Amino acid sequence: MGKVVMVTGVARQLGGRFVRRVQREPGIDRVVAVDVVAPEHDLGDAEFIRADIRQPMIGKILAQRSVDTVVHLDVSGTPLGSGGRTQAKETNVIGTMQLLGACQKAPTVQRLVVKSTTSVYGAAPRDPAVFTETTPVKSLPSGGFAKDAVEVEGYVRGFARRRPDVAVAVLRFANILGPHADTPLAEYFTLPVLPTVLGYDPRLQFVHEDDVMDVLVVASLEARRGTLNSGTFNVAGDGVLLLSQTARRLGKPTVPFLLPAVTWVGQVLRTAGITDFSREQIRLLTHGRVVDTRQMRETLGFVPTYTTAETFHDFARSRGPGLLPPERLARAVDRLAAALPAQAAREAHGTHGGRDAGRVSHDVSGPGPRRVPDDVSDHV
Structure with a gap:
């Protein structure tokens, strides 16, 4: 008989997409999809069970379906529906406790994969340049989704x-982006103008949603070198981007605020329901965070298809041009580069031209426009 995989959090885009993906893998007999609300998207041939992982019913599902692999994706920073932060915390923490208790009593369970986040490292001014899975955290997250993830782990x-x-495999994902990403950071990047912290330009890492699917499959089903790929793994694309670079690639202006003012702006955005501009996200956009992914490559045996820059490019392309598209900006720079030498020559001619002083010359030919780099967004 093939594997029986149970996936939690299937009402979200990430969970629903993984359910559809894992059904196509060889050796899968059945997929059991669980969530407290019915998903609006298709789940293929999976068996959907409407259940709350905070309730004891989850243990009966494990026993009755003889589940051997549990993929716990119902750990998220945003609640489903209008439940608010309280519901999200209960699902993340209480739901995980109940699920683990059920798995402990289920003799058929052989494999557990848990979605986590690199937010467990926090973001502080004295953080190391790069976090590994074993780096001691100097400043634990004090609230929000990051604190939930610390408790879950x-x-x-x-x-x-x-x-x-x-x-047991715990996957600490960097910020997930892609054409269909619905994360708080994706919502931040969809704002017409990006609020930033004055004096800071943090380093950011991203992981593409397609790579998220691939690594979940690897962690759930594949064995490497006779092992079951157990452990904790940072998952991110190669390289980093500065926040200023992301703004230029989106073609969006930034508005720098002093840190107290950014906190106030975040409260306004949350109250208006525009985006979940949480305190942990403000700290990320202040100090940034970069993680080492050697364990992902060497132990888990997974190599992402997309780099951090390629991930963001795919995300930006799906959102369309911003207020300052890079192509339009490049043309403006070309015109400016051509106009400045001509203007300087006119002024010099007017100063030293004797009887021609004050007369505007129409014959001045300055040097041609300088070449603007292809990626003008990173040089302007």
């Missing part, structure tokens, strides 16, 4: 000690 480690026969 603590419960997962406890489960791994109680059930050493179960292979």
Whole structure:
């Protein structure tokens, strides 16, 4: 018999897409999709069960369906519907506790994959340049989704000690972007003008939503060198981008604020329901965060298809041109480069021209326009 995979959080785009993807993998007998609300998207041939992972019913599902692989994707920074932050925290923390308790009692469970985030490292001014999976965190997140993820990972480690026969993989994803991304950072980048923190230009990493699907499949189903790919893994595309570079590639202006003012702007945006501009996101957009991905490559055996820059390019292309598209900006720079030498020559002629002083010359020919780099967005 093939594997029986249970996936939580399938009402979200990420969970629904993984359900459709994993059904196509060889060796999969059945996929059981679980969420508290019915998804609006198609789940293929998966069996959908409307259930709340915070309730004991999840244990019955594991036993009745003989589930051997659990992929826990119902850990998110944004709630479904209008439940607010309280519902999100209960689902993340209480739901994970209940799910792990059910897995501990289910003898058929052999594999557990948990979606986490690099936000567990926090973002502070004295952070190391690059975080590894074992780097001691100097400033633990004090609230929000990042704190939920820290608690979730603590419960997962406890489960791994109680059930050493179960292979456990925790995937710490960098900021997920792509044409269909619905993350808080994606919402931030869709604003017409990007609020930033005055004096800071943080380094950012991204992972493409397609790579998220691929690494979930690898962590859930594949074995490498006779192991079951257990452990904690940072997942991100190669390279980094500065926040200023992302704004230029989107063609959007930035408005720098002092840090207290940025916090106030975030509260206004949250109250208006425009975007979840949380405190942890403000810290990220102040200090940035970069993680090492060697364990992902060497132990898990996964190499992302997209770099950080390519991920952001795909995301930006899907959102259309901003107020200052790079192509339009390049043409403006060309015109400016051609006009400045001519204007300088006119002024010089008027100053030193004797009897011609004050007369505007129409014969002055300055040097031609300088060549603007192809990626003008990174040089202007």
